[in-house]
Amino acid sequence: MRHVIRPALPEHLGFVVKPWLQELRRSSTTRYLTDRVFFQEHGHVVNNLLATCRVDLACDPDDESHFYGFVAYAQGEHECVVHWLYVKSAFRQLGIGRALYEHATHGARAIASHVNDFVMGPLRSTWEKYGLTYNPYVLRGAHA
């Protein structure tokens, strides 16, 4: 699918935070948290990560205000740390997620700081193909 990948600007972060928190909220990994605790505390984590990590958007090449998805990532000590990757449901299965992932990691092994049920279920084989490692401990300090 035709798209361009470009860096997110501060005014685009609303598009990033909302699906990130909403998708994570629906995951079984946050099942035992109340909405208040989750959105308040994990909102801090995401906002702190966004202050330091890089966010790139996949957009319509004819209209760069029409976003298809994003990847939030940082270069760790040895490997890229992928914090969250999101593609709007209408544009899944069209290669945008793969393009965002490869844009962030350049095809190398990477660490995922977050997972959800979709990633660990239907996307498990893709996860293994890319050699991702789930390591939430890279988030230490992100709650300051």
Place this chain on the structure above:
Amino acid sequence: MPEDKKSAAEVHAESLTGRADAALKRGYSTAAKPQVTHIVLTAPVTVGGKQTAGSTARVTDGWMLGVDVPHGLVTLARTVTVEGREQLHEAVVPFSAVVSIHYAGS
């Protein structure tokens, strides 16, 4: 009836008004439905300043496509992010203005 439960009549009325969220839920939930790849219309359609390529709206051109069989409507939508807020632009088209609907794998 709990407050968050809507009667069938309310849901029906909501869908008939073409509300964006209702249309999106109907057309774009892909888990149980075949995914629409493109829709051929009898004439080009412009939504939010963007026109379909000829008379065909393709997902690969950035269109979000929904098909509402019970009401005989298709929805073409795109989002524009302005100052961090997503705005949905959509057009609801009757089946009489549709030549064909194409699904993934068909």
